[in-house]
Amino acid sequence: MPHTSRAEKSSKSCNEDRISALPDDVLHHVLGFLPADEAVHTCLLARRWRCLWKSMRRLRINEMGRWGVSTGGLFLIKFVSCLLLLRDPGSTLDEVEIKYDHHFEDDLTWISTWIHHALSCQTQVLTVKFPLPVYVPRYLDGPPLVSRYLRRLEISEGRLKSNFLNFSSCSTLEDLKIKDCDLDASSILSQSVKHLSIKDCFFKDDVRINISVPNLVLLQLKSCGGRTPFLENMLSLETAVVSSEIWSVDYCHKGFFAGECCGTCLDCCGNDGLKGGCVLLGGLSRAKNLELIAHPGMVNLPIFPS
Template sequence: MHIDTHYLFDGMPRRGKTAKESTGSFEDRLSALPDDLLHHTLGFLEAREAVRTCVLSRRWRHLWRPIPRLRITNIDAFRSVEKLNEFVCKLFMLRDAGSVLDECELDLRGFLQLDDLWVHLWIRRVLACRARVLRLDIYTNLPTSSEEPLVQLANLPLLSHHLVRLELHGVFLKEGFLDFSSCPVLEDLKIADCVLHTVKILSQSSKHMSIMGCQFLWDMRPPRISAPSLVSLQLHGSNMIPVLESMPFLETASVNLCQKYEEFCDFCDGGSLEAEKCDCGMSELYWDNGRKRGFSVFLEGLSSATCLELIASPEMIIFTRDLQCCPPFSKLRSLFLNDWCLVFDLQILLFFLHHTPVLEKLTLQLCKEPRSTMKIGGSSMEQSLKLKQLKIVVVKCQMIDDRVYNITKILSSCSISLAKINIQKL
């Protein structure tokens, strides 16, 4: 059955002369190019503009249908959400059924409100086209005085044997959606500025994961990240600390966590011998599934990394708690820490260095104003620590103060020559 696309996309000419008829005879070199090259070129246009090329001539009437990239980003071209939905539905209905969609970008920022069901259907249609890359930017239905939620994607797992990269920005996700077990070739996962209502993020295949500026919602237990194939991890700006399960192939990790919403108990984390009897609920939160209190909540999952960046507040409990039961970072060669590790008379830093036997580069970044008193340790830990494998220590600071002096002195006592210590002003 022949379908004339002139009548299906609002705002396009219903009838009109072709370019040749309106301008006379000319040499159309562009139309002489191979189909594959034209399909590739059209993929760089916004989808609405790519479809509009169907009016150029008979040669162009169907060229847009199998293009490998779809970009729906110009929301100003649609007068309403209904017009947008009509366009998207017709776009996928008329697309060549056998064509593969390499990449799809849906940037819908600017709409005040979107229907959750429509967004869900668009995603399913994209995956039905065997898309390899999907980028979704929404940031609509933002929380207001009426407490309207973000667009909430269906609480169902994605099903795709082709999806390799997934980027989600500004949406509400539940546990079912965050189970990526049915996406066996998904390698790159990026989630930014989303609300995550879940107890687990699961992806067996992901090699690169980035969770930036997300808010975790949880009921009985803190969420877990289970991604055993990860090679790189970014976790920045989340409102709580998830439990990291084993990541044996991890190479690089960058973690920047705040202290504001950290879960801790003064009694449990105060070193009391009676901590096991505490009924605060921390043991049920973080030491469940038959695990004892010797379980590392966060650092154990990072222990296979070769390059690690840990940024946190000095008041955080979780890292200092984890260091008491964390295994050695036996592969770690580059370590970046801010001054959370300098509290308690440098013992945290020394303890960390005891767990990094092959460390070659250490970078310490100090805040502008000291947030705690730091003294020289002089402990047996310091005296037994020899860091001959450490090639360079970089200390970044706003000003050279007592902290820099103490760091230099204590590292010198661990067989680090002053020539290896590089002090840089921020």
């Protein structure tokens, strides 16, 4: 029998492409950990990898600094648009992450297009982060989101209007997290959300926002400024954690210096027909576990049902 040396066996083993021999599902899982551009670049590895990126189940549009400052955003818009256009139309997306830190004239239009395209691919988990500069007045609006598959949505560092906060057409959305956002909206609507977290956000101070999430189980409303939102009755609420900020519009500044609420200023009485009532605690009256953190001078007049 021909004799094969240990060195020859070792050399043959090193040249063997074992990764490419893995099933498509495993390779798609691996690609899902890479930024979108690096995942596409794997098409150069071998014939086996040429089209794998077109059907990967997790898409990460992030690490935007790598695209440069001057023309990177424009190139990124073209790249992502081509990426979505060339994807396998029959392939669904389990998770999509969009982190966009450039600012051009039509950037929010493109972001909105990417979001709606992701939802059309049956995305279950969507994360959106776009820290636009404070001097950019544009808000993410457009038509309401529509999906029968979206389960979790996380939005941070954005400016949102009412249409984007209308989740009544996302029938399976249960986990909603909003952080570091400006909410220029009259309402947040959802029949399906069970876990709602709003942190470090600013509600517009001219009209009180209405939060209508009747099936909510867990609520976190922490460190938000602007006018205190009105919470509709939440019959299923089990746990609520609410803390106010000193720059809240409903904070009685006169009462702070006097040592008690003055009861007559705009911060105490409001200008939206809710004078003398409790806009916040009334919606929390069903909670089994309630944690409240308020500053001195904050007006809290709970009216609990008997």
